[in-house]
Amino acid sequence: MPVSGPSLHLQNVSRHFGPVRAVDAVSLDIAAGSLVALVGLSGSGKSTLLKMINRLIEPDSGTILIDGEPVESDDPHILRRRIGYVFQNIGLFSHMTIGRNIAIGLELAGVKDGRANRVTDLLDLVELPRDMAARMPDQLSGGQRQRVGVARALATRPGLMLMDEPFGALDPVTRDKLTDQYKALHEKLGLTTIIVTHDMAEALYLADRILVMQDGQIRADATPGELLSGNVGAEAEALVAIPRAQAAHLIALSKST
Amino acid sequence: MSEVWKQAFARVPELLAAHVQISVSALALAMLICLPLAIWAARSPRIATLALTVASLIQTIPGLALLALFYPLLLGISAIIGGGISAFGFLPALLALTLYALLPILRNAVTGLSGVDPAAKEAADGLGMTSSQKLYFVEAPLAAPTIMAGIRTAAVWTIGAATLSTTVGQPSLGDLIFAGLQTQNWTLVLTGCLFSAALAISVDLLLGLIERGIRERRRILVGSGMAVIAGGLLAATLPLLIARDNIVVIGAKGFSEQFILARLIGSRLEDAGYSVRYRDGLGSAVVYQALSAGDVDVYVEYSGTIWTNQMQRTDAPPKSEMLDSIAQWTSDSHGVEMLGALGFENTYAFAVRPEDAREKSLKTLDDLARVSSDFNFGTDVEFLERPEWRMVQAAYPIRFKDARSFNPTFMYPALASGEVDVISAFSSDGRITANDFVVLADEKGAVPSYEAILLLAPERADDDRFVAAINPLVGAIAVENMREANYMVDREDDKKTPEQAAGWLNEKLRE
Numbered sequence A: 001m002p003v004s005g006p007s008l009h010l011q012n013v014s015r016h017f018g019p020v021r022a023v024d025a026v027s028l029d030i031a032a033g034s035l036v037a038l039v040g041l042s043g044s045g046k047s048t049l050l051k052m053i054n055r056l057i058e059p060d061s062g063t064i065l066i067d068g069e070p071v072e073s074d075d076p077h078i079l080r081r082r083i084g085y086v087f088q089n090i091g092l093f094s095h096m097t098i099g100r101n102i103a104i105g106l107e108l109a110g111v112k113d114g115r116a117n118r119v120t121d122l123l124d125l126v127e128l129p130r131d132m133a134a135r136m137p138d139q140l141s142g143g144q145r146q147r148v149g150v151a152r153a154l155a156t157r158p159g160l161m162l163m164d165e166p167f168g169a170l171d172p173v174t175r176d177k178l179t180d181q182y183k184a185l186h187e188k189l190g191l192t193t194i195i196v197t198h199d200m201a202e203a204l205y206l207a208d209r210i211l212v213m214q215d216g217q218i219r220a221d222a223t224p225g226e227l228l229s230g231n232v233g234a235e236a237e238a239l240v241a242i243p244r245a246q247a248a249h250l251i252a253l254s255k256s257t
Numbered sequence B: 001m002s003e004v005w006k007q008a009f010a011r012v013p014e015l016l017a018a019h020v021q022i023s024v025s026a027l028a029l030a031m032l033i034c035l036p037l038a039i040w041a042a043r044s045p046r047i048a049t050l051a052l053t054v055a056s057l058i059q060t061i062p063g064l065a066l067l068a069l070f071y072p073l074l075l076g077i078s079a080i081i082g083g084g085i086s087a088f089g090f091l092p093a094l095l096a097l098t099l100y101a102l103l104p105i106l107r108n109a110v111t112g113l114s115g116v117d118p119a120a121k122e123a124a125d126g127l128g129m130t131s132s133q134k135l136y137f138v139e140a141p142l143a144a145p146t147i148m149a150g151i152r153t154a155a156v157w158t159i160g161a162a163t164l165s166t167t168v169g170q171p172s173l174g175d176l177i178f179a180g181l182q183t184q185n186w187t188l189v190l191t192g193c194l195f196s197a198a199l200a201i202s203v204d205l206l207l208g209l210i211e212r213g214i215r216e217r218r219r220i221l222v223g224s225g226m227a228v229i230a231g232g233l234l235a236a237t238l239p240l241l242i243a244r245d246n247i248v249v250i251g252a253k254g255f256s257e258q259f260i261l262a263r264l265i266g267s268r269l270e271d272a273g274y275s276v277r278y279r280d281g282l283g284s285a286v287v288y289q290a291l292s293a294g295d296v297d298v299y300v301e302y303s304g305t306i307w308t309n310q311m312q313r314t315d316a317p318p319k320s321e322m323l324d325s326i327a328q329w330t331s332d333s334h335g336v337e338m339l340g341a342l343g344f345e346n347t348y349a350f351a352v353r354p355e356d357a358r359e360k361s362l363k364t365l366d367d368l369a370r371v372s373s374d375f376n377f378g379t380d381v382e383f384l385e386r387p388e389w390r391m392v393q394a395a396y397p398i399r400f401k402d403a404r405s406f407n408p409t410f411m412y413p414a415l416a417s418g419e420v421d422v423i424s425a426f427s428s429d430g431r432i433t434a435n436d437f438v439v440l441a442d443e444k445g446a447v448p449s450y451e452a453i454l455l456l457a458p459e460r461a462d463d464d465r466f467v468a469a470i471n472p473l474v475g476a477i478a479v480e481n482m483r484e485a486n487y488m489v490d491r492e493d494d495k496k497t498p499e500q501a502a503g504w505l506n507e508k509l510r511e
Helices: A046-053 A076-081 A098-109 A115-125 A130-134 A142-154 A172-189 A200-206 A224-229 A234-256 B003-010 B012-043 B045-060 B063-080 B090-114 B118-126 B131-168 B174-183 B186-215 B219-241 B256-271 B284-293 B303-310 B319-334 B354-359 B365-374 B387-395 B408-416 B430-434 B464-473 B479-490 B498-507
Strands: A008-017 A020-030 A035-040 A061-066 A083-087 A160-164 A192-197 A209-214 A217-222 B247-253 B275-282 B298-302 B337-345 B348-352 B376-380 B402-406 B422-426 B451-456
Touching (some): A020 A061, A035 A046, A046 A192, A076 A098, A098 A130, A098 B131, A115 A142, A142 A172, A142 B118, A172 A200, A200 A224, A224 A234, B003 B186, B012 B131, B012 B186, B118 B131, B131 B186, B174 B186, B174 B275, B186 B219, B256 B298, B256 B498, B275 B284, B284 B298, B284 B451, B337 B464, B337 B479, B402 B408, B408 B422
Parallel strands (some): A035 A209, B247 B298, B376 B422
Antiparallel strands (some): A008 A061, A209 A217, B348 B422
16 A cells, blocks of 8 residues: 555644633654544544644644654745645536536645646546536435545645545445545555544444544544444444444344344 | 607607617616615625615615716815816716616625525535636626616616706706706706607616526626617717817806807807807806806806805995996906896896785885785796895885795796795896786896806816807897797797797897
8 A cells, every 4th residue: 555645743732712721732643654543422523633734724733744844834825735634615616617616725725737637636536427527416326426526636646635524424325435436546555544523323433543533622533343342431432333333233133034 | 750859859869879878877877876886785794784774875865966966076076186077967967876876786795695505505616616706607697687677776776866966067968858847848857858768767777687687697688788888888979079170169057048048159159160069057156166167168147146156245236236246256256257237137126916016006125025925936846945035124114924935937937826925026027017927127237147147167268169169148128028039938839949048039139
């Protein structure tokens, strides 16, 4: 597996919103090429932590390094052009064709040649038909739109992907398929991916490392296997209990028929 | 086509072009102010609240009042910076109309920009767009249909309100409406209304086409809408590019006598080789100021108006003494030359019905005072506020039962029908003799003399050809002839245009 993604280092990163400590002195190392899931309940600080990496939210204190370089060494927009960002509401530009949506990062970077070819490659990559480039976003289904969102984020060949509940709004079948396909993409392209989700089952399936957040702190840091075997803390256990119970129920059901 | 329609239509191209010029300038200026302000406001809720509050406040001022306010404001500014700003015509109209156009543009632009899908903005940030790239690629195009709708509303409002700019001396289709209202020439009113409505509707349709083109991303609609608008603009501005030398501007206040005398002066100047433009319907204060600034070259004033309004005098000396003082004063204070008196007076005259005069033996204002507690008073809209009314009250113990204001057009019928019992008529108005109304004598000389006088702008005083063309009018107009000419324009049947009445009057000049 070729690794092109960077490593990350977070040191004592904090962010307050008024009296609320959204992220509270988090320190963390993420190895190049890993697929890390940030799991937690609503308000646990996982999205805030993610958005501080591409400076959509600025930390109050602490340092964040990407491949050893502080994120604030460039203007935020320069930094963000090197990082893929996918989020639940997708944010496709409704006045642009799918093709232009996908290629907008290239347009910003001033790339003039080969944009159409790149769009075709990206549509192939996210398994959408090529003729979709000429369509408008409102003609697409939710699953198709998020595939476009992923393709747009990958257009400038970033090494790091930040995903904020990317498949949260999709129906279970589509979500499962997209999760699967993204995992394959992550490996094929050698990316470093951080994905925020509140769905422990998705995290267990997708990630090779799971961080459980609560009250702005990382309460558990384990592989899916370790999480399932228990002994990683009450917060993690509470989250793992749900898919575990569902699985047990399904097994019981299938045995009884 | 009848002569009346021909006369009305003849003025349309020039006025339509002026109307388009002032409307488009105001709209463009409003856009120039609003669009950056809206971008700022969309990023700062405090600015949005402030800007929208101010724009809404401005909107509550009636359009006519807003125009009227700019006149003294600009005069004041001009005085502070030592002159150079014209408070007349284009500038006050432009500023008032611009202010009027602010609200719809600003409101829609702020709504449009702050209503852009937050997800699209987050995606733009996440993709690494700078603030201006976000505006260009995402916010502006997504807000464009809403912004365009605001511009469209503003355009319709501005074109409508531009008819009012006539009152500050900016030519517009309102010239036809105001002149028509004063002379009861409904053909003129209708022509003015039709063309301004047609202009508003066409612009609305074209901007609607562009709006739809933006919304549906159909460039052909946007392009063709813009092309037609550009064509119209070009046609409206072409007259500006043609050099026009030696154009004389003749001012007139808003009633028939003024329109007729302006045409009389105009026809004589045209015969002398000048090109002539008329600015009708100007307020008393506006027109004198415009003359001293050189925006108007010549107009007919009334001695009492200068005496009370400009010179702030409250005494009423004999006629000739008063004229001499006025000539001296206008020349000393503004360089305005009084060429002379035309030979008739148009003063405030209290008129009653002939049967009342007979039965109650009313001959003088003293007689009127005797019966005033039983009489209803009808006046024009400004008389009760004028110094002349205070002078009359000081001299005679008049206390009317009730007082009502009318447009001059409706004041005479109100007296004839018995709706009121006495009116503050104008002594040269043809409708006094036509109705056999009796004018009561002002034996104490309370009301100052209102001799019609010819005033010239400072730079025309030495223009010999100019002076020679209109000098024969001095002392040449008898009050009977003026009344007859006024009546030709004011009467219901066999109505004449001011041009026709002026032609008739020209034949009747005293040697």
